[in-house]
Amino acid sequence: MSNHFNRRTVMGGAAGLASAIATMSGSGPATAKLTKDVQQRGQVGRLERLPTLDLEANDEMLTSIRIFINGELSQAAAKSAAMTLKAKGLDPSKPMAREAALEALKDDPIVAVRNHSWQHLQMLMWDNLKREFHGNYDAYMSEMEAADNVGPGKLELNPGIEPEYTKHEIHMQPGGYTGDAFAGHIYHYGTNNFYNGNNYQDERHAGLAARVPVPNDGKVRRILEIGCSCGQLTVALKQRFPDAEVWGVDIGAPMVRYAHMRANDLGVAANFRHALAEDTKFPDNHFDILTSNILHHEVTRAGTLAIFKEAQRILRPGGLYYPMDFYTAERQIMKNGYGQVRDWMTSRWNHERWLYEYQSVDFPKEMTAAGFDVIAKGMPGYVDNLVAYKKA
Amino acid sequence: MAETKGKRQEYTTDFIKADIGNVSFLGNVHIDNIMTALIAMGAEIWTDRRRIRVLESLLEKKGVTRDMVEQYVPTAEEEATWKKEREVLVDRMYGQFARQGSEFNISSDWKNK
Numbered sequence: 001m002s003n004h005f006n007r008r009t010v011m012g013g014a015a016g017l018a019s020a021i022a023t024m025s026g027s028g029p030a031t032a033k034l035t036k037d038v039q040q041r042g043q044v045g046r047l048e049r050l051p052t053l054d055l056e057a058n059d060e061m062l063t064s065i066r067i068f069i070n071g072e073l074s075q076a077a078a079k080s081a082a083m084t085l086k087a088k089g090l091d092p093s094k095p096m097a098r099e100a101a102l103e104a105l106k107d108d109p110i111v112a113v114r115n116h117s118w119q120h121l122q123m124l125m126w127d128n129l130k131r132e133f134h135g136n137y138d139a140y141m142s143e144m145e146a147a148d149n150v151g152p153g154k155l156e157l158n159p160g161i162e163p164e165y166t167k168h169e170i171h172m173q174p175g176g177y178t179g180d181a182f183a184g185h186i187y188h189y190g191t192n193n194f195y196n197g198n199n200y201q202d203e204r205h206a207g208l209a210a211r212v213p214v215p216n217d218g219k220v221r222r223i224l225e226i227g228c229s230c231g232q233l234t235v236a237l238k239q240r241f242p243d244a245e246v247w248g249v250d251i252g253a254p255m256v257r258y259a260h261m262r263a264n265d266l267g268v269a270a271n272f273r274h275a276l277a278e279d280t281k282f283p284d285n286h287f288d289i290l291t292s293n294i295l296h297h298e299v300t301r302a303g304t305l306a307i308f309k310e311a312q313r314i315l316r317p318g319g320l321y322y323p324m325d326f327y328t329a330e331r332q333i334m335k336n337g338y339g340q341v342r343d344w345m346t347s348r349w350n351h352e353r354w355l356y357e358y359q360s361v362d363f364p365k366e367m368t369a370a371g372f373d374v375i376a377k378g379m380p381g382y383v384d385n386l387v388a389y390k391k392a
Numbered sequence: 393m394a395e396t397k398g399k400r401q402e403y404t405t406d407f408i409k410a411d412i413g414n415v416s417f418l419g420n421v422h423i424d425n426i427m428t429a430l431i432a433m434g435a436e437i438w439t440d441r442r443r444i445r446v447l448e449s450l451l452e453k454k455g456v457t458r459d460m461v462e463q464y465v466p467t468a469e470e471e472a473t474w475k476k477e478r479e480v481l482v483d484r485m486y487g488q489f490a491r492q493g494s495e496f497n498i499s500s501d502w503k504n505k
Contacts, residue, residue, distance in 0.1 A: 053446065054439050061438035065431060109418075113427070116417035120428040123412065124435070141400060162405045169410040179407030253403035274403070351410045 037265070038136075038143045045201045046266060050189060055132055059189065062125050063197045069121065070196065073114050080110035081338040095334030098344060105341050115345050122350075123172055125193050126186065130174050133182040140182060147261035152269035155260040157253050161276060165300050166251045168353050177229070177252030184258020188230040202232045205293075208324060209236035212291050213387055215318050220244050222287045224314070226277035226307065227251075227295030231259025231270065237291070238263075238270040244288075249275040278306035285316040293324045301357040308370035311388070318392040321372065323363070 041049040041056075050056040082092035088104055090096070096104075105111050133140050148155055162178045169176045173190065177183050192200055199205070214220050220241050225234045228248030238246040248270060250256050256272040263270045275281055277295060290311050296304050311321040335343065347355040363386055364374045372388035416424050448458055466474065 053443060057439040057442040058435045060442075061435040062431075064438075065434060112417045112419075116424060116427055117431060119412060119417070120424070121431050124428070124432055141402075145400070157403055159401075159403055164408070167405055167407045169407060172410045172412050175404070176407045178405040181402040181404055183404075257403065349412055349415065351412070 038139050047200045048265075051132060051136075055128060058128055059125070059193065060197065062121055062128075063193045065117075066121055066193055067196050069114065069118050073110075073117065077108075077111045077114035078338050080108050081105050081341070084108045084111075085337050090337065092337055094336060096337040096340055097334075098340045101337040101340035102344060104337055111338070111341060115341075115349075118345075119172070119349055122193075125190055126172060126174050129186045129189050130180075130182075133185050137181075140185065144181075144257050144261055147264060148257065150264060152267070153260055153263050154271040155256065156271075156273040156275075157257070158274045159253065161274070161279075162251055163276070165303065165354070166276075168351055170298055170351050170353070172351055177250070177255055181254050182258075183252050183254035184230045184256070184262075187255065188232075188258065188262070191230075199232075202236060205232040205236040206239075208233055208293055209240045212237065212240075212289060212322050213320060215288055215320055215389070217318055219318075220288045223247070223289045223291070224249065224280070224282065224287045226280065226290065226292045227298070228259060228272065229255050231256070231263055231272060233291070233293050234259065234270045234272070235263050235266060235268045238268050245271070247271045247273060247282075249273045249277065249280050251276050278303055278310050280310060280314060282314045284313055286314050288316060288319045290315055290319065290321045291324065292322075294326065296323060296325045296361070297355050297358040298352060299358065300354050301361055303354075304358065304361050305366055305370075308367055308372070308388075312371045312390060315390040317390055319390050321367070321388040321390075323386060323388075325358075 038051070039048050040051045041053075043049055050059060085092040085104055090104060148157075167176055167178055169179075171190075171194075173183070173186060174180055175183060177187070180186065195204055221244055223237050223241060223244050223246045225237060225246075225248045228234045228250045229252070231248050234246060234248030238244070246269075248256070248259060249272070250259070251274070253274045256274050259270075260272045263272070273280070277292070277299070292307075296307070299307065308321075315321060343355065346352050364376050367374045367386075367388045371391065373391055375387045375389070377385055377387075418424050418427060448461065451461075452458060
């Protein structure tokens with residue numbers, strides 16, 4: 001690897017362990033330029049380019065293949081599944097029990113090809129990224145260490161807090177969110193593939209941040225995103241609400257380290273804490289807005305219920321919780337045969353292990369039970385369907 | 393507890409490994425492997441093609457246009473060399489097609505041989 005430190009001045013010495021802990025109290029970390037910035041090929045807009053042309057081109061082709069799989073191939077699989085079910089005397093449009101659907105479609109060749117290519121493409125993508133970051137361990141680790149203690153945003157790390165349920169390799173990501181030192185790097189570039197190449201500039205997260213509602217009194221002084229992963233929404237929230245104190249928490253310490261490094265590199269004073277969404281350690285009545293993006297379907301049922309309690313505790317009266325996810329419990333419809341196979345693939349083989357538990361939670365009911373005034377609007381969907389207000 | 397690599401603090405934990413590697417979607421793990429290789433090969437082909445596109449763009453700025461590339465007539469020596477290279481490539485890629493099928497099934501008949 002050559003020309004690693006080509007954009008900024010290289011300072012001697014790696015940051016020590018103590019430098020990784022920046023507390024909320026006191027003056028916080030100094031605002032400074034990163035000293036070991038790894039940026040071999042510059043950046044396009046907000047995105048630091050992948051470090052080699054080959055890796056970048058490989059990534060874009062895998063993204064194109066993924067678009068094909070999610071589009072044409074998935075449509076063909078759905079059609080094939082319908083024909084298979086009809087041949088077996090079953091109605092493909094009607095809800096089916098999961099076990100019956102899996103049994104009926106287990107030998108459908110196009111469903112199998114679709115499922116195989118979807119999973120294995122993802123594994124190829126993860127392998128490529130892991131090879132790059134771990135193959136150049138010292139450079140990337142030095143960059144992250146040097147960034148730990150510089151601002152404008154703060155970083156707080158709390159080793160040893162991770163419960164077992166958070167340690168799965170969700171999406172088959174190597175090491176998951178907690179077990180790989182470069183989980184944030186790998187997640188950021190890997191999910192660019194998930195978003196079909198439409199989020200290189202954080203467009204999706206900017207769009208989500210724009211939809212987050214504000215409390216009825218209009219006061220927004222503090223915002224928290226729980227399950228912030230590599231920090232894209234947290235940063236977007238800070239950019240939408242520049243006068244507010246904005247925090248992101250995640251159980252993956254490598255995720256928040258990367259989030260902090262990237263936010264600071266973008267010059268955005270967002271703050272990150274390594275913490276569990278159901279136990280954030282923030283004071284009572286602290287936040288005006290609490291939000292999350294695709295968090296709950298990766299959390300156990302018990303975890304989600306605990307998050308509702310934590311949200312009730314840390315929001316100030318009149319504050320709101322705005323969860324965004326694929327489906328809330330309002331959408332607990334019994335799926336057709338192919339839909340059941342897709343969910344099973346996601347849960348069992350894409351290792352989103354808590355999907356079914358998530359689907360079992362009746363969000364409006366449980367949030368109401370936790371003390372919120374819940375407003376559910378129209379048909380449930382990804383956003384805009386559910387806002388929970390803490391009673392004023 | 394957070395793990396370290398050498399003297400460096402990684403802030404990582406142990407993790408629960410995905411078991412996707414043990415699964416066959418297509419009824420035979422070797423067919424799965426071939427399918428995966430085809431996906432990987434597609435990415436490799438584009439990787440090379442994109443590099444060529446970059447080279448073409450850079451060359452164009454130096455006066456070597458794409459039209460010049462299209463119109464280029466190889467020398468007889470180049471033609472002969474490239475033909476040999478193509479034959480090697482064809483043999484490597486498609487040589488398996490000419491393989492005579494054996495009646496010997498490695499999984500079910502091995503005890504008889």
